Amino acid sequence: MRYIIDRKKIIKCLVKTGLTIDDEKRLIQAINHYNFNTLINGYSHIFLKKDKVNRYEKEASSNQIIDFYEFDLNFANHLLRYILKLEKQLNTAVAYCLIDVYQLHDHCLMKLNPQYIKEKILVNLDTVNPSISFDNFMNALVKHCAINDLTKAYKVKGTSDIYRMWSELPLDLMCVTWSFATTFNLFISLNSSLIDYIGEQFNVSSRNTNGFIDFIHNLLIIRNKISHNYVIYNTQIEYQSNALNNLYNELFKVQVKHIGFYELLQMIEYFVNDYSIIKKTKMYFDKLKIKDQFKRRIMLFGVNNEN
Incomplete structure (x- = not known):
């Protein structure tokens, strides 16, 4: 009914x-x-x-509530552009790290021996998500390849074995089909030397790769909230850690004890090399047509502005 x-x-x-x-x-x-x-x-x-x-x-008034919602929607769409850019950067960095380090001249990950992948590359998979088996994870990497126009042409017919089926698919094309969560889980499943190698592509030193992982994890959470139309403007940074603080300190030479939304936006600006994100966010906020007494209550950047 x-x-x-x-x-x-x-x-x-x-x-x-x-x-x-x-x-x-x-x-x-x-x-x-x-x-x-x-x-x-x-x-x-x-x-x-x-x-x-x-x-x-x-x-x-009802108009103020609607205007407030539409502000948050615009803010989320504005923020999503930069998260998607970072998602693409990480996706490419992970793929080309494997290509470079393991000399995959034909770029085909599935030509490697599965046992070798399990023991030498995905050494942290069991700790990342114990409920996901190695076989299931490898299936997730090619889950959408058969329906993507860029990748489906590489499918080898006449076999149900995923390694043979996708043995001709270049990794730099395979990665196009991955979700942000798949890319992130692959990234943190790699051995520490590979994680450090990828961190270097983002100018992150090896001592702060754990902070970079926490940073990306927070972006993944926010990305999912945006996708499911959750409230964004007062989002709290869920993965707080000394490692995340240390990363911020290294990037900006400023000591902080707590990472809020403002600090997270600063880090996004740094990694996408676009220093207009906060400025544009404040422009959206300034245009918000609600009374000042309510504006001061908004947890913008995780800070209540009300005296």
């Missing part, structure tokens, strides 16, 4: 909790498009009274 949204009941409940409905048609369209839970439950809290549960401040 299809669930029918009672729009009049929603409007009535919001008015009852103190929210000014300044454009009922726009609010209904926004709820239909973005859904109620995402829009109202995800973005109302900065408009609520601090001393009362689920009561809006008298200055709060």
Whole structure:
């Protein structure tokens, strides 16, 4: 049975909790498009009274909630561009590390002996995710190759063995089909010398590769949140570590005890060599049409701006 949204009941409940409905048609369209839970439950809290549960401040209005959501959506899309750029950089770096180090002149990873791959290359796989077997992981590397226009032409017919099936597929093409999670899991499954080698491609010293891993892991989490339309503006940096702090200290010669969103954006700027990310983010924030008292409550960059 299809669930029918009672729009009049929603409007009535919001008015009852103190929210000014300044454009009922726009609010209904926004709820239909973005859904109620995402829009109202995800973005109302900065408009609520601090001393009362689920009561809006008298200055709060439906248009401000919608504008706030659309700001966060623009912020997420803005941020995603740079995460995708870093994802591509890591993807390429991992592929060409294996090509260079193991002298894969034909670029074909699947021509290597599976036991050799398991014992010499993916030495950390068991600790990365104990629930994933080596065979399952290798299958994940070629999972989408048969449906990708760039790679499907390399499939060898007449065999069910994945190593024979993809023995002619160059690794620098295979990697095009990997998700960010697959690339990341492959990266951290490599032996330490390979991880250091890849870190060097990003100007990260061997003593700070663990911090670089934590940095990439945080980007993967944010990437997944953006893909699933989660609230982004107040995202906390989930993987805090001394290694991550040390990486930041090495890059910017500044001692910090905690990495917030602002510091993460600084590191993204550094690694993609584009120092306009924070400036553009602040431009989006400055254009946000909500009252200053609510702007000060926004956890932009993980810092509450309210005095």
